[in-house]
Amino acid sequence: xxxxGLAANxxxxxxxIQGYCLVGKPNVAQEMFNQMGSHxxxxxxxxxxxxxxxxxxxxxxEKLLMVDKVEDAFDLFCSLFSKGMKPTVVTYTTMITRFCRxxxxxxxxxxxxxxxxxxxxxxxxxx
Numbered sequence: 001x002x003x004x005g006l007a008a009n010x011x012x013x014x015x016x017i018q019g020y021c022l023v024g025k026p027n028v029a030q031e032m033f034n035q036m037g038s039h040x041x042x043x044x045x046x047x048x049x050x051x052x053x054x055x056x057x058x059x060x061x062e063k064l065l066m067v068d069k070v071e072d073a074f075d076l077f078c079s080l081f082s083k084g085m086k087p088t089v090v091t092y093t094t095m096i097t098r099f100c101r102x103x104x105x106x107x108x109x110x111x112x113x114x115x116x117x118x119x120x121x122x123x124x125x126x127x
Contacts, residue, residue: 008039014047021054026069029054045080049090052076056098070102089120 008016013036020029033051036043043051055073077095080087092115099108115122 008041010036010041010044010047013039013041013043014050017047018050018054021050021057026054030072043083045085045088045091048076048080048085049088049094052091053094056094070098070104073098074107087115087118089115089123092118092120093123 013032017029017032020026020032029051033043033047036047052073055069055076074095077087077091080091092111096108096111096115099105099111112122
């Protein structure tokens with residue numbers, strides 16, 4: 001992606017990804033995310049957090065789609081580790097909140113325990 005001859009960087013992509021998620025186009029956001037590495041704009045933890053939240057929030061069309069989007073988000077969450085990144089409290093909070101909202105309490109509890117094991121204390125959004 002380039003704007004008037006300027007190459008987009010990680011921040012630019014993250015802003016667009018967030019925008020596409022906000023207008024209900026998580027598939028376009030995910031496509032942009034997938035292109036980042038080949039455009040010398042590797043995603044950072046903020047990019048992951050934005051996309052995770054967008055994937056989870058935009059699965060509202062029908063119940064099956066919601067579950068699929070949460071699974072996509074969890075796959076993305078798991079890929080953080082293979083990319084050498086570590087989740088932040090925001091990353092954990094996003095996933096735990098979405099699991100709870102979907103009724104996936106066992107998954108939320110397991111992730112909550114992992115969050116505490118990794119040294120993160122619950123904040124006001126997860127307690």
